[in-house]
Amino acid sequence: MNDPAPSSPVADLLSARLIVSCQAPPGDPLRDTGTLVRLARAAAAGGAAGIRANEPEVIAAISAAVDLPLIGLWKDGDTGVYITPTVRHALAVAEAGAHVVAADATARPRPDGGTFADIVAAVHAAGALVMADVATFDEGVAAAAAGADFVSTTLSGYVPGSPRQDGPDLDLVCALSATLAVPVVAEGRVSTPEEAALALARGAHSVVVGTAITAPTALTSRFVTALPRT
């Protein structure tokens, strides 16, 4: 294992804690800035240590309303590299008030031909930290080498060649945590408190939960799908 990287105040605040992702997909009735701010306030009231949020307008509004570390991203599209794909997106997220900018750090080509390292350099120059959203072990190693401050398993199961498991990819969490000096975040399909605790036991620095807490449309659909049709 590598020596641990010097920890940041934000990393210390998130250590062994829950981050709640407050997002709503296009077309969802909850996709409204005021509603997402209320979801973030509810997460804070419930004891979340951090919030993850999408789009500069929403990030700015949550930043003004909730006094917790804020992980921001900017989804642009839904295919290829869509999570904070360029330096322009990353700087807008930082300027909106995110303490940590989450960006795709998979090995896929970016829409503007840039690199993840470009994003790291720009975000650090703007005074924020970077969370690398990866799908594989090799991408996590490369992202840490490129200067990421956190590596998150966000994209495991969502890119070609990365099979989607029913639950979180805890083997990836474990392998990255055992190898990287930077904090590793368990994210993606964490559905129960027990899975969140297990992710920490497998080495995660912190855990992000989205759908299971803040997505009633998707949760309702799961129940409906489980019922027999008459």
Ligand SMILES: CC(=O)N[C@H](C=O)[C@@H](O)[C@H](O)[C@H](O)COP(=O)(O)O
């Ligand atoms: C793959 C992708 O685009 N993930 C996004 C990243 O920000 C979000 O849509 C997820 O909700 C988030 O990662 C939390 O995951 P889950 O909702 O499974 O707890």
